[in-house]
Amino acid sequence: MQFQGQVTLDGPSGTGKSSVARAVAVRLGAAYLDTGAMYRAATVAVLTAGVDPEDADAVARTVGSASIEVGTTAGEERVLVDGVDVAARIRGGEVTRAVSPVSAVPAVRRQLVDQQRALVAGAAAVVVEGRDIGTVVLPDATCKIYLTAAPEVRAQRRAGQLGLTDEAEVAALAADLRRRDEYDSSRADSPLRPAGDAVVVDSTDLDRDAVVDRVVSLALTACAGARQAAAGRQT
Ligand SMILES: Nc1ncnc2c1ncn2[C@@H]1O[C@H](COP(=O)(O)OP(=O)(O)OP(=O)(O)O)[C@@H](O)[C@H]1O
Numbered sequence: 001m002q003f004q005g006q007v008t009l010d011g012p013s014g015t016g017k018s019s020v021a022r023a024v025a026v027r028l029g030a031a032y033l034d035t036g037a038m039y040r041a042a043t044v045a046v047l048t049a050g051v052d053p054e055d056a057d058a059v060a061r062t063v064g065s066a067s068i069e070v071g072t073t074a075g076e077e078r079v080l081v082d083g084v085d086v087a088a089r090i091r092g093g094e095v096t097r098a099v100s101p102v103s104a105v106p107a108v109r110r111q112l113v114d115q116q117r118a119l120v121a122g123a124a125a126v127v128v129e130g131r132d133i134g135t136v137v138l139p140d141a142t143c144k145i146y147l148t149a150a151p152e153v154r155a156q157r158r159a160g161q162l163g164l165t166d167e168a169e170v171a172a173l174a175a176d177l178r179r180r181d182e183y184d185s186s187r188a189d190s191p192l193r194p195a196g197d198a199v200v201v202d203s204t205d206l207d208r209d210a211v212v213d214r215v216v217s218l219a220l221t222a223c224a225g226a227r228q229a230a231a232g233r234q235t
């Protein structure tokens, strides 16, 4: 069955959104948008300008005059700030520590949400991941997923990804995930939370392939059924 529509994947840090969303996009033959990469790119603009990430006015001005470009093909990461390739830099610790205050600034969110909507507008099928996609960016999306996993499992997975085994380093990773989740959930503008019509998928006891299978199946069946029901109500 050919999927057409929008799949949104939201959830706390380190729940597997990026790895799952990319694989789902490939399986569905869909475009893919990593909105976290856009907030990270905005943070690169702020840090490059020497602006304090907590200075909301200066952050808004700096991001407002920056050109942020991202690709929409899974597996081909393209992230440019003012024409400079920052795909590697956005994953570094400096950006990860500063990204939450930058993304809490309402003017930054308005700018990037407009850009996100424009990027997916022409796509027949697209998978979009972030924190506010089902609630704010694409409230009429055809299939909304909210991905969760126990905090200690997330920290262990991230440690495995980074090759860290030292207990203190894993504890520091867990603290960073907690700090970012608290910041992202408590901001006034578009806080992290599940959309009322999202399907919650808990990956604590599921491997990545099982989560991908579940999301693909939801996109092709349950969510497709919900779409048909909605279309029927409109006729
Ligand atoms: N179900 C799973 N089982 C085991 N490992 C997983 C699973 N899902 C993702 N992972 C691994 O967990 C780590 C974090 O995943 P990923 O980067 O996709 O999360 P994320 O939600 O996008 O994180 P962030 O919000 O911080 O960008 C990666 O190493 C990934 O391979």
Ligand SMILES: Nc1ccn([C@@H]2O[C@H](COP(=O)(O)O)[C@@H](O)[C@H]2O)c(=O)n1
Residues within 6 Å of the ligand: 013, 035, 036, 037, 039, 040, 099, 100, 101, 103, 104, 129, 130, 131, 132, 133, 180, 184
């Ligand atoms: N829709 C989104 C996506 C991301 N953010 C902010 O960016 C940070 C980095 O996101 P990653 O998914 O790349 O880890 C995240 O902690 C949020 O602060 C957002 O606000 N909205």
